[in-house]
Amino acid sequence: MKNELQADRPLDERETAILNAIVYEYILTGKPVGSRSFVQKYSFSLSPATMRNIMFDLEKMNFLMQPHTSSGRVPTDKGYRYYVDSLLDNYNFHEMVIDEKIFQREVQLDKIFESVTKMLSVTSNYAGVMLSPRPDFTVVKLIELIQLESSEILLIAITRTGMILTRKVAISVRVTQDELFEYSKFLTGELCGYSLHDIKDRIFENLRLDKLSSSNRELALDIAQIAFNEATDSTINIDGIENLLRIPEMVEEKRLNSLLNIIEEKNILKNILETHIDSEGVKILIGEEIENDKVTGCSLVASSYRIGNKPVGAIGVFGPTRMDYEKVVPLVDYTGKAVSGLLTKMSK
Amino acid sequence: MKNELQADRPLDERETAILNAIVYEYILTGKPVGSRSFVQKYSFSLSPATMRNIMFDLEKMNFLMQPHTSSGRVPTDKGYRYYVDSLLDNYNFHEMVIDEKIFQREVQLDKIFESVTKMLSVTSNYAGVMLSPRPDFTVVKLIELIQLESSEILLIAITRTGMILTRKVAISVRVTQDELFEYSKFLTGELCGYSLHDIKDRIFENLRLDKLSSSNRELALDIAQIAFNEATDSTINIDGIENLLRIPEMVEEKRLNSLLNIIEEKNILKNILETHIDSEGVKILIGEEIENDKVTGCSLVASSYRIGNKPVGAIGVFGPTRMDYEKVVPLVDYTGKAVSGLLTKMSK
């Protein structure tokens, strides 16, 4: 008599192999895995009865569950987790091949967003997501002021990553184009190299220190202050929702609701991704590990991306718990690295 | 014996009233309308038998159909069409009340897009769509050149409607910021007031005529030519797909496919909308009237919007054929007018 009664013990080699095979099979077919056909299909030299015993143990340890008494087994979140962890231990990430060109063609951040999320969704057949770089690491490279109306100025800020921010600012004084040109130079000189987040402080500090400088500069700083004061939050991009709608199990009652919630409130995914910006490598959230009441039966495979070696944003693939992790994990890993490389290069 | 045998004859007053009531009832309940309960519910002083006779006639004339032999009647596209036309004849559009503020707060076109489509979808509970102004009527107000790298110029064009276009142009010569400033002035002077569409010709024409002018101007024109040569196409914005997914009949097999096609290929809706930019007032496409194989059982209520008195774009609401036209039609009509007013004001 071994240790069947223990609710939590390390799995032996055979159990591990079987559990992983069961999860694999379930991901493949979506049908509960039963002892007889499973033993046959995978040519285990075991009788169905033995398989049942093992399954029974795995169920007691909470790796598997039965939808109803006399059906085959289905992985629990814990089961998927075990499978995914084995995967992460063994997988050779270098095997991933993606056409790098999609990254290199685009030079503007919003276009990169589009092509990355599209690529993730098309390649994975689930939904692709991308979180924009944190504003506190989005460094301004250039500021330009343009007069729109006599009392309206357009401030354009270009970041190192090629993001173009535009903000309208209403002013009460008249200024000439030449003056604006001067201001632009001044602001670029003063604020270039600072992140969107730091710029606010920097302006404030500057305003204080240089109180004595020309009133011109004051005006320039006023404009900048108004423009940069408006919160610049990370944005999230989602593509490929239609893939999820093509998966029958996602269109069922509760899953569909998860999906609708995601579409309606993109912030849900945004918040989840933001939590994991700082973690290394690929991060996988399975089922309830996504700690949000509005999302059930779904998983997220995510990776942060970096500028230099600072993690600043995240990408990911969102889909049903029964996701083809084996395919998605290296995809997300690779894409994360590719995006990091691209943005780092752009920021130089 | 009247004229029951004629497949196509004008409906008399009673038939009209009954047909419209049937369509109304069906839009309300989504269930086939049967003679007995219908007569009761609407207190017609008619026996069910008579109602059946009338329904029979209406069916022969193709306004109604039966899902199966012994069920109630359901409107055909032609039935909806009749109902909608009666609606358009009689409806008092002025009763529409929308908070105009949502339009007035926004000053930038892409923001207007977002708020208009969102408003349409939230108010209608279907999907809201908006087609951006045609490039040939999108008039440039201001052009600004900014140096990014030594060999890369960013051209920013601002249109009268507040749209901000940005294009990167690679050049081989070095230019100073001051020169760029000159070019900007020059280009704005030469191209301001022309539409994106006309600008191409204008540049070409100019290049020819002024062949003798300074080579500086040549360079400026070169940059502009490259920037504006890239096709600027109308874009389409869709919001509220999730509303459609909440409608049970839309999640059924073929409808869901229509929906997936719409999400996947936004061009489908774009092309449809483009066809109707030039038509006056509210345009309604019912079922097969949307002449696209990939879309079945859906309707589109659309209206063009104008800048001045030129129709330049379109907005609309997309949903199931069984749509609450009575509510949606005035919404779309009103919104079209509001957008027209706003853009016209912005373009002055």
Next chain:
DNA sequence: ATTAGCACTCAATAGTTATGAGTGCTAATA
């Protein structure tokens, strides 16, 4: 520790039978 054997479970499927809201048609009625 493994396996064969057996009784049991239960979702899925197909077949049966009411039920009820609907129809078309005919003959009587206003």
Next chain:
DNA sequence: TATTAGCACTCATAACTATTGAGTGCTAAT
């Protein structure tokens, strides 16, 4: 001539009732 009552018929829906088959747990033998 238009309307209505009456009647036989249709058919989707729902509620039952097998039947099947892939699954289980348990026990006893290997």
